[in-house]
Amino acid sequence: MQVPKGFSFNAVEAGIKYQGRPDVGLIFSEKPSFWSGVFTKNDVKAAPVILGLERLRKQSKIRAILVNSGCANACTGEAGLRDAEIVLTELAKNLNLSPEEILPASTGVIGSRLPVKKILAILPDLVEELSPDRAALVARAMMTTDTFPKIVSRKIKTQNTEITLLGLAKGAGMIAPNMATMLAFILTDAKIPSHKLRQWLAEAVEFSFNRITVDGDTSTNDTVYLLANGLAGEVSGKEEELFKEALFEISRELAYLIVKDGEGATKTVKIRVEGARSEEEALKLARAAADSPLVKTAFFGEDPNWGRIMVALGKLGLGLVPEKINIFINDIPLVKGGLATDKEDLAQKEMARPEFTVKIELGMGAADAEILTCDLSKEYVKINAEYRT
């Protein structure tokens, strides 16, 4: 794993909800970073999202990200905002910064107050042991029902220097398009002005985190932060494309890992819709299939039950023509012209794999789109029926 220059990390256990593992993480940049952020579109926004949006309006450079798991600090009203600000103010003192230079992020149970005392108590330790080697520890501290930490890096060579990008993410539940329920932090030592970071991050998010779904619910806390501290030098001209490509790759890779680690997921499935009249239509249809509990349980059962896919597509009432629809599982044609082929056995074999693609040809136009999703398992229900107890 490659770490961009000038970033250091630490995470410690505050005992917010989990025991025996870190639950508060800190990412620190020795130089002020240009940055951008993308947040949940849910009407119900957590306190850290409200503060993050405030900083996005006012703060051109930032120095640190503070993240905790176990408590989302969402639906906590004015008190929740104060709680977050108390913590940020105290951390700022420890780091010799202003609180506005720190970005907050929280994930976990909604509606509970942040345990401020517990977090204040560990801040000195958190700051003390910052190190470039501890990025994986922060990825661990962000986890809720995640089963593995998600961390990805890329290196690109420019004419004069080497640029590193590092991405950390958490996902698992409440994952849906329009900013999945997730946190992702992408750090780089490239020098890139804010307006470009904003534009590129928006594009990267649209084709990665906004194209995944675990359960169709968009959380109160979804946040993606991109920080660029400039320590490795400028990226300009044609090199910008190289950088964007690496940024897109990291975003897609983190999004993929989030789906792969979806709550209770046993399958990662790409739903690809081709031949729609517009990309928007293709996307809507892919999402309808990806979010249908009947389609997702069929994935879990490795059952090439294409009728459920037809139902999920048709229910939007977009005027599809069933007779034109073809469906493939990987390369196996399962439906041709709206009718069953005799390839169900072969399709079933493809579905036995941990990852496969469902390709749907509509035969109506030239637009296409993809959504990455997972299956709906008994384990998903177990996890979510017992999450708080």
Place this chain on the structure above:
Amino acid sequence: MQVPKGFSFNAVEAGIKYQGRPDVGLIFSEKPSFWSGVFTKNDVKAAPVILGLERLRKQSKIRAILVNSGCANACTGEAGLRDAEIVLTELAKNLNLSPEEILPASTGVIGSRLPVKKILAILPDLVEELSPDRAALVARAMMTTDTFPKIVSRKIKTQNTEITLLGLAKGAGMIAPNMATMLAFILTDAKIPSHKLRQWLAEAVEFSFNRITVDGDTSTNDTVYLLANGLAGEVSGKEEELFKEALFEISRELAYLIVKDGEGATKTVKIRVEGARSEEEALKLARAAADSPLVKTAFFGEDPNWGRIMVALGKLGLGLVPEKINIFINDIPLVKGGLATDKEDLAQKEMARPEFTVKIELGMGAADAEILTCDLSKEYVKINAEYRT
């Protein structure tokens, strides 16, 4: 159970999919009946739905309904239409009718051809033993993953006569608004012209079958038929209101039974949204909560996890004001002004009941709406991962 005059019933086992139970049912009216039908809005329409729609355009009176379970005859193209017509033609001969006087309905696996020979073989037996006492047998023959037959009746007294209404339904999976995945047949001996039947049935469906959801998927086969053979005499003037009330009651009762018997359901939950700016908005929000897998698994876990309800409401991006939202479980205030109360323990006790109401006050306007839903259990996943195997 009351049976309207002039209707007789029978069901026998053709062995389409299930063994040891009836799977083909016949409802016969000795007099031609005025009738109406409401069908799925899914783009993908099963053969019996296509034929039902055709009859709705052309056929003012009908005599019989033929229903089968085990095969939906959906996504079967021209061949599926021919299969259904062969069966209807043969049945018409047995009943001495024209095929256009018989309404078809099918439910079961999508994409498989109707086993025409098996059905033709049992038609003589089916017709032979028609009897007013066998309505419950038809309700049994309609079942797929249903755990109990759904049959309801009402009697109303008019000045000159007594009118009976009888309703039969099946539900269980692929249940969603816009015609739940379900079949429902409502029979009456009242004399009511077609244009009134159409208007009243549309209203009845809108506030009953269209206000329930099990898993958000709308099937290819959803059908409600209403038959009025007139044998008990006319309903007119003020008595029309009495009749409509009974029709609405039967529709709501059948819809309630469908949710109660939702696949794997252990809870029946009414989601009531109050204080919206329009009924449409209230309905959208109630549906968003009712279809959220995270909300539904929390119902299964008897967990008053109101944060998930807030998330489900907020994700539509309608501009809700979290600070104005109150949430009640039955009479227990769980959320006040967007914040937790200290009544979670009491709310949890209410959720331990098999039925409860979640009331959401938005504080934005005067409109309200209700949706009836069920929980999402491990059993739902089991049923749907194994449905075909």
